[in-house]
Amino acid sequence: xxxxxxxxxxxxxxxxxxxxxxxxxxxxxxxxxxxxxxxxxxxxxxxxxxxxxxxxxxxxxxxxxxxxxxxxxxxxxxxxxxxxxxxxxxxxxxxxxxxxxxxxxxxxxxxxxxxxxxxxxxxxxxxxxxxxxxxxxxxxxxxxxxxxxxxxxxxxxxxxxxxxxxxxxxxxxxxxxxxxxxxxxxxxxxxxxxxxxxxxxxxxxxxxxxxxxxxxxxxxxxxxxxxxxxxxxxxxxxxxxxxxxxxxxxxxxxxxxxxxxxxxxxxxxxxxxxxxxxxxxxxxxxxxxxxxxxxxxxxxxxxxxxxxxxxxxxxxxxxxxxxxxxxxxxxxxxxxxxxxxxxxxxxxxxxxxxxxxx
Numbered sequence: 001x002x003x004x005x006x007x008x009x010x011x012x013x014x015x016x017x018x019x020x021x022x023x024x025x026x027x028x029x030x031x032x033x034x035x036x037x038x039x040x041x042x043x044x045x046x047x048x049x050x051x052x053x054x055x056x057x058x059x060x061x062x063x064x065x066x067x068x069x070x071x072x073x074x075x076x077x078x079x080x081x082x083x084x085x086x087x088x089x090x091x092x093x094x095x096x097x098x099x100x101x102x103x104x105x106x107x108x109x110x111x112x113x114x115x116x117x118x119x120x121x122x123x124x125x126x127x128x129x130x131x132x133x134x135x136x137x138x139x140x141x142x143x144x145x146x147x148x149x150x151x152x153x154x155x156x157x158x159x160x161x162x163x164x165x166x167x168x169x170x171x172x173x174x175x176x177x178x179x180x181x182x183x184x185x186x187x188x189x190x191x192x193x194x195x196x197x198x199x200x201x202x203x204x205x206x207x208x209x210x211x212x213x214x215x216x217x218x219x220x221x222x223x224x225x226x227x228x229x230x231x232x233x234x235x236x237x238x239x240x241x242x243x244x245x246x247x248x249x250x251x252x253x254x255x256x257x258x259x260x261x262x263x264x265x266x267x268x269x270x271x272x273x274x275x276x277x278x279x280x281x282x283x284x285x286x287x288x289x290x291x292x293x294x295x296x297x298x299x300x301x302x303x304x305x306x307x308x309x310x311x312x313x314x315x316x317x318x319x320x321x322x323x324x325x326x327x328x329x330x331x332x333x334x335x336x337x338x339x340x341x342x343x344x345x346x347x348x349x350x351x352x353x354x355x356x357x358x
Contacts, residue, residue: 003185003253006130010176012140013344014315015068016169016308017060018049018295020350030158030220044271046290047323048165051148052353057088058096060168061144062103063351068170069104069142071344076105080139081132081174082112085121088148089114089327092202100144118196118326119267120186120302121145123336126171126324127184133175143171147299152198154223156214160230163270171302172344179341184335185250187242195234196329200225203226235328239273243327244280247335254337256321258282263311264323268292268302277325302326308348315345 024047040046051060069076082104084097097112106112111132117124122145129143129236146168153160156340184191199209211226223229243266251258258264264283268291278288289310291302298305303324307315314320320340327333 002187003183003250005181005183006127006134007181008051008175008177008179009130009133009173009182010179010339011340011343012174012307013068013072013172014169014304015064015071015346015349016167016301016305017349017351018165018167018305019051019055019060019063020352021050021052023048023050027161029163030156030194035071042270042272043163044290045163045296046293048150048296049163050150051166052354055148055166055351056090057086057146057148057166057168058084058090058100060148060166060351061146061170062100062168063349064168065100065104065142065144065170067346067349068172068344071346072172074140075173077107078140079110079142080136081129083115083125083127083129083141083143084118085115085117085143085145086147087116087118087299088151096265099317101353104142116237117332118147118299118330119269119302120326120332120334121328122303122325123184123324123334124133124186124332126182126336127186129144129145129173130182133173137175140172140174143173145169145171145304146301149228149297149299152228154214154227156222157227158220159232160228163297165298167295167298167301167305169301169308180339183254183337184251184334185246185253187246187332189331192234192238192331195231195238195331197229198226199229203232235269236273237254238301238331239269240276241313242333243277246333247281247323250335250337251323256337260321261287261323262314262320264325265306267326267328268295268306269328270297305348308345312345312347313338315343317342
């Protein structure tokens with residue numbers, strides 16, 4: 001059982017930013033009206049927030065981080081680590097974390113690097129950031145997790161385009177000797193890496209003119225090799241097979257019962273899959289908040305977005321026992337068990353076109 005703990009780290013604050021540009025799946029042109037209604041019913045996704053041509057995931061994370069730092073009254077010179085977790089960096093190189101370190105005016109002594117993770121990003125990133133901060137007792141950390149997945153998806157791909165949305169988050173963490181440990185169970189199966197993939201654009205298959213050739217895979221699914229390829233059935237079956245078992249292992253390790261949880265926050269893949277996982281864990285619906293209806297699947301940002309959208313009041317006023325579970329691209333999946341104290345949690349921020357960096 002690959003479970004482990006990270007001690008002496010406390011989440012101090014959370015902020016999430018989405019593009020102000022909001023679209024409705026009722027207007028998606030590549031489905032009939034009946035198909036749109038069925039899509040919204042099964043996926044739970046009615047609306048999505050979509051970056052404009054000038055917006056990136058880093059802009060959303062920057063805005064979330066800037067407002068969170070102000071709300072916490074943290075000084076830039078106290079930030080010792082900045083980690084940017086995303087599948088949609090600004091550039092192939094340099095690391096977007098370095099760009100954000102400069103934009104946020106953080107000190108040169110700040111560790112800053114990128115991590116390429118998607119649906120499982122938040123549990124993984126909390127474990128990584130916590131492990132580093134545990135050895136830096138006089139510093140604070142900024143964890144920036146976000147994606148602009150709509151930039152990767154073909155609008156003509158009905159299997160993917162109505163699902164994905166864009167968001168960026170900022171989580172503030174600090175060393176706290178009396179904080180309860182954060183517990184983790186993180187897993188990987190790279191044999192399923194083909195199930196969610198952008199085939200061209202990396203070193204294995206560099207981008208060429210042929211990368212832009214659109215191919216119709218089947219009726220209603222047309223995309224090129226530089227866009228996201230999604231095998232929905234394979235991901236659904238993977239989620240059913242692995243996610244609940246992973247969470248159960250972590251709860252057993254933590255000597256915690258499902259009834260002891262205040263909330264379980266799942267990666268927002270789709271309503272049908274999340275309902276099946278919830279039933280397997282024997283959790284009531286009121287303990288498994290969902291942000292799918294208004295925000296869709298925002299990749300790496302779904303867990304912090306759901307926390308900010310659905311649990312803001314509770315996070316700011318109560319001690320909570322939270323199970324966080326992410327799963328998908330990689331294949332990668334993992335869960336975290338957090339026992340939080342009241343923290344700063346800002347309302348969802350909407351970023352307009354005129355607010356981004358030129």
